[in-house]
Amino acid sequence: MSGLLRIGLLVFMLCHLLEGKVSAQGNRDENAARKFGWLSNYQEGLASAKKSGKPIMLVFRCIP
16 A cells, blocks of 8 residues: 555544544533533623632634
């Protein structure tokens, strides 16, 4: 098998593996995130940050 064909096959397999992981992330529900202390509501997060005196970290994501 030529080197270029091997590389192409490897890239193809990696894309399929990553596709499954990315699509699986969209299936997570909000309760799973809360279990680790993450909030998905900006107002709720802001109120929590003010109450605790800690800074807030925003993560902007595009979830299709």
